[in-house]
Amino acid sequence: GEQVEQRPPHLSVREGDSAVITCTYTDPNSYYFFWYKQEPGASLQLLMKVFSSTEINEGQGFTVLLNKKDKRLSLNLTAAHPGDSAAYFCAVSHSGGSNAKLTFGKGTKLSVKS
Amino acid sequence: GGIITQTPKFLIGQEGQKLTLKCQQNFNHDTMYWYRQDSGKGLRLIYYSITENDLQKGDLSEGYDASREKKSSFSLTVTSAQKNEMAVFLCASSRQRNQDTQYFGPGTRLLVL
Numbered sequence: 580g581e582q583v584e585q586r587p588p589h590l591s592v593r594e595g596d597s598a599v600i601t602c603t604y605t606d607p608n609s610y611y612f613f614w615y616k617q618e619p620g621a622s623l624q625l626l627m628k629v630f631s632s633t634e635i636n637e638g639q640g641f642t643v644l645l646n647k648k649d650k651r652l653s654l655n656l657t658a659a660h661p662g663d664s665a666a667y668f669c670a671v672s673h674s675g676g677s678n679a680k681l682t683f684g685k686g687t688k689l690s691v692k693s
Numbered sequence: 694g695g696i697i698t699q700t701p702k703f704l705i706g707q708e709g710q711k712l713t714l715k716c717q718q719n720f721n722h723d724t725m726y727w728y729r730q731d732s733g734k735g736l737r738l739i740y741y742s743i744t745e746n747d748l749q750k751g752d753l754s755e756g757y758d759a760s761r762e763k764k765s766s767f768s769l770t771v772t773s774a775q776k777n778e779m780a781v782f783l784c785a786s787s788r789q790r791n792q793d794t795q796y797f798g799p800g801t802r803l804l805v806l
Contacts, residue, residue, distance in 0.1 A: 588733065623736075623797040627805065667736060670795075678803060680751075681795060685735035 581606040583661045583671050585684025590619040593692055599654040602669035605650065611672040612652050614643060618665045626654075626667070664690065695720035697798035701786050704803045708776040713770045714801045716784030722796075723789040725767035730752055730781040730800070739782075742767055743789055771803070778805040 582605045590603055592598045610631045615623040629645050629652070630638050636643040640654045640663075660669050670681040697718045706712045718725065726741040735737075738751030740759035749760055758770040767784060784798040 585735075615797075622799045623785075625796070628794055674761055680738065680741065683736040685733065 581671060581682040583669060583682045583684045583686060584667055587687060588685065589688050589690075591663070591690045591692065594660055595658050595672050596661070598659045598689055599689070600654045600667050600689070602652045602671075602684045603650055604652070604671045604682075606671070607650065609671045612619065612643075612645060613670040613672070614654050615668045615670065616665050617668065617686075623668065643668075656689075659689070661691050661693050664689060664691045695722075695780070695796070697780075697784055697786060697796060699798040699801050701801060702799070704801055705773040706771075706803065706805050708774060708805060710753065710774045710805075712771040712774055714771075714782055714784075714802070714803075716767045716769070716798055717765055718767075718784075718786040718796075718798075719765060720786055721764070722786035724787050724793075725761065726785040726787075726795065727751075727757075727759060727767065727769045728783045728785065730783055736783065739769065774803075774805040776805055778803065 612629040614626040616626045617623045627638050628660045629643050634645050644653045666686045668686045669684040672681050700715045724743050727739040728736040728800050729739055730736050737753045739753045740751055742761035743750050745764045760768050781800045781802050783800050785795040787793045787795040
């Protein structure tokens, strides 16, 4: 089955620095990709949904890059601020069937120091 | 918009006890999920259901039962709580298709004494 590896497990940056979180996946039929943000004590909130056809996806203060050749998905926070401190999870879905299962990475705990 | 509610918010149990967690959604979504979240291990799928009365095992179904009583509700039972167990159980829902976003509830925090 699909395997998703997320790195790093912990990341500490200073305010204004960039932060990069990367996920690699194994199933070449993976087609839909998701980034979720989980603030301390809260549940998961969708940050961005990415389709296989789009390599560069711009959000507010972040960019999601998809490299299908290398089977790699990355979340790049361009100028981190303390409000970005949270756990981030990538998730991967598949193109076949009606089954809406996701495979999640193990998460990255980001700490942004002011 | 919609909302997912989970009850209870906190659950303290005794070893060997049977514990039930409940989830309700008003998105009118077809599919509902139960995940377990442990520190450093991400989310692991316990059970999911693609429609009322349907039940599908996830990767972590052993030790759990689930029931999709109606489209809007999905309950999870820990059949025998393990001593010192501590985890967060997250309920989610989505439309049926694999490109559809899963929306998560606030979670139930379990502690077994």
